[in-house]
Amino acid sequence: MSSRRNRISDEEINELISKLQSLLPESRRRNIGRASASKLLKETCSYIKSLHREVDDLSDRLSDLIATMDSNSPQAEIIRSLLRS
């Protein structure tokens, strides 16, 4: 079934572009207006970078929380036992 397609149809391109647009959160979509390939790429790159930063910050946060999970509450004990190997 897999015959090599040499052309990508216009619909497929538009579909990918509109999917990329819908991927971006509302706040970033406003920056683009009518889809322009280069603006869309720029916003997508910027969005992915911001997601990377969030993961980094959350890793810091989790590291801090785990290191100080000393509280006497039963919940803290549950967390501690979950993290023990």
Place this chain on the structure above:
Amino acid sequence: MPRLLSLYLAFPITTMQASNTFKQAFLKRMLLGLQLAGVSSKCMTIQERKSAIKLSADVAMACARGSTNWSRAIVTDLSKQEKNKVLLRSILGKDFERLIKPCHHTWKIPRSKKILKRSFRECSRRRKGLRAPHGLATSVLARVLVKKRTQVLKRLIPGGEYLDGSYLLDETLDYAISLRAQVDLMQRLSKAFEASKLGSHNVCTLQARGDSYADK
């Protein structure tokens, strides 16, 4: 279009969100990773703990998604360091072999430039509504920008340097959706940890607040 089809199946297009299966698999692997890395050990430095957490999160994301170019690139890149390899094997089990398999880099397609060129022409035509010959300078600039930004994108997506054209965009969509889920789940995890430190009566308040966030 098999690739886009798998995208439809994995992520519902209406919400452009990761599935519950993904989320469950992520949490399970992340927890396993945190356990095996020994993050609750008092001997770890701050940096070591953070790296272990980040590694667990990325491995969990890759494993939960399954076999894609980016997920394999993540596992491959991580296992280049010997010290990570042992940990990766124990987190992933038999999935390690599956994810570390080299992927076909035959995705490089000469038509890629045509796609982006054509898509830009579509967009500019829609905007201007006429084939303006004086748009030549703009379209040359735009082509350069598209090329430049595609290069940036290729560096941001794991394994992106081997992809082009629609395959790169496919991967971008797929990766970004998973990344977003990773952020969301790590946020929930940290909220849960925070809540447990405060004790039982505060858990209810935080949970209520958490539910109202989920409604958005």
